[in-house]
Amino acid sequence: MSALLVVGILVFLIVIHELGHFAVAKFFKVKVEEFGVGYPPRALTFGTWGGTEYTLNWIPFGGFVRLYGEHDSVTGEIAKGVGSFIRAPRSVQALILVAGVVMNALAAWMLFAGALAVGIPHAIPAGEHDPNARLLVTQVIPGSPASVAGLGAGDVITSVVEDGNTPELTPEAIVQFVGERGGKELTVTYSRGGQENSVIMYPAQAVVSEAADRAAVGIGLSLVSDTPMPLAEALWRAVPVTWGKLQAVVSGLGSMVTNALRGENVLESVVGPIGLVSVVGVAAQHGFGNLLVLAGFISLNLAVINLIPIPALDGGRLVLLGVEAVMRRSAPNIVVQLSNTIGVGLIILLMIVVTYNDIVRLLA
Numbered sequence: 001m002s003a004l005l006v007v008g009i010l011v012f013l014i015v016i017h018e019l020g021h022f023a024v025a026k027f028f029k030v031k032v033e034e035f036g037v038g039y040p041p042r043a044l045t046f047g048t049w050g051g052t053e054y055t056l057n058w059i060p061f062g063g064f065v066r067l068y069g070e071h072d073s074v075t076g077e078i079a080k081g082v083g084s085f086i087r088a089p090r091s092v093q094a095l096i097l098v099a100g101v102v103m104n105a106l107a108a109w110m111l112f113a114g115a116l117a118v119g120i121p122h123a124i125p126a127g128e129h130d131p132n133a134r135l136l137v138t139q140v141i142p143g144s145p146a147s148v149a150g151l152g153a154g155d156v157i158t159s160v161v162e163d164g165n166t167p168e169l170t171p172e173a174i175v176q177f178v179g180e181r182g183g184k185e186l187t188v189t190y191s192r193g194g195q196e197n198s199v200i201m202y203p204a205q206a207v208v209s210e211a212a213d214r215a216a217v218g219i220g221l222s223l224v225s226d227t228p229m230p231l232a233e234a235l236w237r238a239v240p241v242t243w244g245k246l247q248a249v250v251s252g253l254g255s256m257v258t259n260a261l262r263g264e265n266v267l268e269s270v271v272g273p274i275g276l277v278s279v280v281g282v283a284a285q286h287g288f289g290n291l292l293v294l295a296g297f298i299s300l301n302l303a304v305i306n307l308i309p310i311p312a313l314d315g316g317r318l319v320l321l322g323v324e325a326v327m328r329r330s331a332p333n334i335v336v337q338l339s340n341t342i343g344v345g346l347i348i349l350l351m352i353v354v355t356y357n358d359i360v361r362l363l364a
Helices: 002-027 090-118 145-149 171-179 231-261 273-285 288-306 314-327 333-363
Strands: 032-049 052-067 134-140 156-161 186-192 195-201 219-225
Touching (some): 002 032, 002 052, 002 273, 090 231, 090 314, 145 195
Antiparallel strands (some): 134 156, 186 195
C-alpha cells in the first residue's frame, strides 16, 4: 500500500508540473503534440483534442508533455514550423519552463491547505481560543534546566506549579511566570507518548543568550491544536506554511551543496523512491492530513530541484535561454543535444546512487 501511495503521489505531482507547461504553452499558441501520463512505451491513447494527443503509458512514475519544436532536429527543418516552441520568443519559452515549477508550488499550497482543513497540528495565534489547544515543547536548549530534567521536543506541558501558584498554559504566561521565579523550585508536569510525568527544575539566568538577565528553564513553547479549519481559513493559513517549508527546502539544498564542496558524502542522507516508501508509510499511519503535508513537501522539493541549473532540468534550460538572449542567437543544436545527454546521464547516475543507499538502509 505504501508503494502504491508513493507511485500515486509522484505521478500526481509530476503530472501537475507538466500541466503547468501544457497550460502556458496552449495559452501562447505553442503546439502541444502529446500529454502523457506515465512514460513510454505507450499503453493506450485516450484521444486527440485541440491538436494534442492524450496518452497513458506503461512506466507509472510521472508524466510529460511533448511540445512541437521543443527539441530541435539536427537540420532544423521540421521543428521550426508554425506553433513551434523554438520559434516562440525567448520570454515565452521561459514562461513555459517556469510554469511547471509554479504549479508545483501552488500544488504544495493546496495540499497544506487541505491538511489544515482535515486537521493537523498547527500553531494557534496569540489571543485565539481553542478548546483543543495544548502547550507543545518545540525545542530544548542543551545544558539548560529543562534539558537536565529530561524534557524533549514534542512533550506536552500540562501544568507548571511553584508553591501552589500556577500560570495559564500559554507561551506568554509561562515565560512571564518562570521569569519571575529565578532559583525557585518548579514542578513541571508533561505528557509524552500518552504517559504523564513530573520533574523538578530551577529557573536560572543566562540560559537564553538573547535575554540573559531573565530567568528561564530553556524551552521553546507553542500553543497547537489539530482542530480542522474552514477551507477559506486553511487556504489563508497555508500561505506562510508554504513559504516556511520552501525556505527550509532551499536552505537544506544549500547546506547539501556547501557540505559537498567540503568533501562530505551528502548523498547518504538523500531519500530516493525506495526510501520514500517507508516515509510515506509512517505519514499515512498518522492520518490523511500528515500524508497531505508530506505530499506538499515533496512538491516543493520537485519545484526547487527543477530549478537547479543542470541540463535537461528546467533550470538548465532557463540558463541556456539566458545565454542565448545575451548572445542574441540560438545555441548550436549539437551543443544543446550534448548538454541534455550529459544532464540525463547525471540524473540517472544520481538515481542509481540514491537507490543503492536506500537499499543499504533497508537491509540495515
